[in-house]
Amino acid sequence: MSRELKRGTIELVLLTLLTDRERYGYEIVAAIEEWSAGRLEVRDGTLYPVLYRLEEGGFIEPRWETPERGVPRKYYRITGAGKAELDRLAAEWREFAAGLEAILDRKGGA
Amino acid sequence: MSRELKRGTIELVLLTLLTDRERYGYEIVAAIEEWSAGRLEVRDGTLYPVLYRLEEGGFIEPRWETPERGVPRKYYRITGAGKAELDRLAAEWREFAAGLEAILDRKGGA
DNA sequence: ACAAGCTATCTTGCATAACAAGATAATACA
DNA sequence: TGTATTATCTTGTTATGCAAGATAGCTTGT
Numbered sequence: 001m002s003r004e005l006k007r008g009t010i011e012l013v014l015l016t017l018l019t020d021r022e023r024y025g026y027e028i029v030a031a032i033e034e035w036s037a038g039r040l041e042v043r044d045g046t047l048y049p050v051l052y053r054l055e056e057g058g059f060i061e062p063r064w065e066t067p068e069r070g071v072p073r074k075y076y077r078i079t080g081a082g083k084a085e086l087d088r089l090a091a092e093w094r095e096f097a098a099g100l101e102a103i104l105d106r107k108g109g110a
Numbered sequence: 111m112s113r114e115l116k117r118g119t120i121e122l123v124l125l126t127l128l129t130d131r132e133r134y135g136y137e138i139v140a141a142i143e144e145w146s147a148g149r150l151e152v153r154d155g156t157l158y159p160v161l162y163r164l165e166e167g168g169f170i171e172p173r174w175e176t177p178e179r180g181v182p183r184k185y186y187r188i189t190g191a192g193k194a195e196l197d198r199l200a201a202e203w204r205e206f207a208a209g210l211e212a213i214l215d216r217k218g219g220a
Numbered sequence: 221a222c223a224a225g226c227t228a229t230c231t232t233g234c235a236t237a238a239c240a241a242g243a244t245a246a247t248a249c250a
Numbered sequence: 251t252g253t254a255t256t257a258t259c260t261t262g263t264t265a266t267g268c269a270a271g272a273t274a275g276c277t278t279g280t
Contacts, residue, residue, distance in 0.1 A: 003267055004236070005206045008114025010267080016213055026228050035216050039209025046267050048230060053266095071228045071275055090214060096115045097207055099149025103126055104200060106145050113238055114265070120238080136257050156238050158259060163237095181246055181257045 001041065010042060010050050012093055015078060015086040018060060022077040025051060051076060059085045111150065120152060120160050122203055125188060125196040128170060132187040135161060161186060169195045 017023060017031055025047055032042050054060045059082035066072040078086070127133060127141055135157050142152050164170045169192035176182040188196070 001206055001209075002118050002202055004118025005203065007117040007237090007266060008112050009210060013210070013213055016216075024228080025230095032213070035213045036209035037212055039205055039212070043268060044229080045231085045269070045271095049266080052230095069276075071226095073228070092112055093115065093210070093214075095149055096111055099111075099146035100119060100123070100203070102147055102149070103123055103142070103145045104203075106126075117237060117266090134257080135259095153239060154258080155240070155242095155260085159237080162259095179247070181255095183257070 001039065006040070006042070009093065010046065011054060012086070012089040013040070013042070014047075014050060014054060015059065015082055015089065018076060018078040018082070019086065022063070022075040024065075024073040024075050026073070054082070057081075057085070116150070116152070119203065120156065121164060122196070122199040123150070123152075124157075124160060124164060125169065125192055125199065128186060128188040128192070129196065132173070132185045134175075134183040134185045136183075164192070167191075167195070 013032060014028065017028055017035070023031065025044060029042060029044055029047060032040050051060065051062075055062060055076070058079060060076045060078055063075045063077070064072055065075055123142060124138065127138055127145070133141065135154060139152060139154055139157060142150050161170065161172075165172060165186070168189060170186045170188055173185045173187065174182055175185055
């Protein structure tokens with residue numbers, strides 16, 4: 001899948017994945033592929049910087065969990081501001097997709 | 111509309127606009143806004159480099175038209191390779207959009 | 221005990237492409 | 251004469267996804 005198409009959509013994807021429950025980065029990588037039925041894929045080197053951006057913006061909050069056995073995990077949960085941002089980004093995406101589809105559907109038209 | 115969302119889609123939009131007839135750059139700027147019902151907007155400083163990329167790839171071909179009165183216009187028409195590329199880009203876009211929608215629709219799910 | 225592989229987070233540097241801003245030039249109009 | 255419009259083109263900036271690698275602890279096989 002083209003790298004360029006993903007630009008600007010990963011934050012929307014992350015916030016969506018965090019709406020039902022908190023998740024950690026490594027888990028999100030797999031969830032994206034699963035939820036999109038293999039259509040979308042995001043590398044961890046991409047994911048972590050996006051998580052930091054969202055945290056800086058106050059849209060998500062981290063919580064370290066260090067189990068007695070296993071590697072520590074950093075869980076993120078969405079904030080109130082994050083839910084508002086999610087609505088905004090989702091609306092923006094739908095507006096954009098509608099505009100593009102309108103053009104695609106009109107090929108051969110006036 | 112977010113700059114990042116547009117990334118990778120302008121070539122698709124241009125090739126689509128050139129399917130029914132040849133057009134020149136300045137005309138395309140207005141057509142994009144009109145065809146998308148005001149949802150999409152592309153500056154001419156963005157458009158021309160994209161046209162050059164498409165021309166270099168053999169997807170479109172230019173033709174200068176110098177009228178007796180008025181500024182010269184550079185008309186572009188789509189080639190056979192351009193039509194194939196359009197099909198490829200459109201399929202890629204729909205695959206990507208389907209993957210993203212699948213994630214958006216599943217919020218609160220498993 | 222040792223190696224290999226898995227889980228998990230994080231960092232650096234690169235490539236791409238949309239855009240703002242401005243340049244150029246001819247025409248139209250007041 | 252001056253301002254606005256049509257039309258193309260260039261330069262520099264900026265954002266961000268990704269490859270590649272580092273780190274570290276755990277698990278599994280031989």
